[in-house]
Amino acid sequence: MDQFTVPELYQGYDLIAFGGYVAGRLAAGVASKVVRVDFRGPVPVETPVVRAELDGGGVELRHADGRVLAVATPADGLADTAPPAPPTLTEATRAARALRDGAPADPGTDCFGCGLGRTARTGLRMHCGTVEGRRDIVACDWTPDAVHAGPDGTMAPEIVWGALDCPGNWAGRLLGSQRVGAMTASLTATLPRPVRAGVPHVVYAWVREESGRKHAYGMAVADADGELCAAGEALWIDPREK
Template identity: 35%
Template structure:
């Protein structure tokens, strides 16, 4: 039985782990190339969490569960780096996400992946990884998290949290590599919203792709 601990640096909403990063940590425990992770409860920070049979527990509370997954869509098309930089300049967030490790504009030690619109249902953001965090698959899962949410229409008025994520990591970026993250909205059913994301490195090298279900809070 493995034990995971989510460092306080890797929060999403205040006082809980970033959904993509937590899902990626659990996916790293699997042998499958493509993994689906379903988030069941908010992941606590700085707490020993047990991994048992592909499930993540805080004591008796189920935090997340993983199974072998399958991607149903092609990865969102790449966007030129300069266009992604310009899109990031238009990024507008809300207070509940300001401290998010991935997209939080109030963080100096986060990824600062700040998506802006590049089409009706598409967003993009620039990302240059630094050497303060190990470049591992879980970090790619984190990078692919928030852009999916920001592709949803009305995210500022009706925010959503990640419910599940299916992802494949094809490769890892280099420190200082000019990367682009793209998110694409695919519709919704009730409070469930569907999106896909991709991370591209230099020369449009596909590093990872994901499909997500987001849950509106209201």
């Protein structure tokens, strides 16, 4: 077992750790090309949590009081064997610019992944907007800042996992029926190629299926030539109606 603390920088909702970052921290301890992370409860920022190995190659995250907060396990693969074609870098850049220039539904959110008040040094700015001429994806451009990279100039797994988290939210909000306040219930990903700082990438997401409060999405990160660097699937759950 080992203990770590999620800095407040990596928050999603207020004082709650960003799901993609947490998932990536856990996935790094699972010896599998594809890893699934299931969230059992909110992970607090600036609070020590305990990571422990499980039988079968999984990893569990626990609160100091013993509550299980998240579980990472090996996965067989992703369900989408033929994801939508990626947009061009120009299309993704235009989609992101249009979203920022418009009236996003959550302008006050300080999320590390998609907070509008974040800079490239303090967040990922995953502002995925609709792509002109297409109704199957949302997208944005992403040039990772070196501040988030390791000594070799590549993004740590938790940063790439983070880049896969918020795009699903935008797909649900702009293309599907997801409501404000939804939370990531599970995140599955594979990272076949490194993501390098200072290099333009395309991030895009699509709606796989929706049923009631449950919304399933596919997400991907590709380089400017369309080569896949990361792919994932997420399940988001709407808040219960009052």
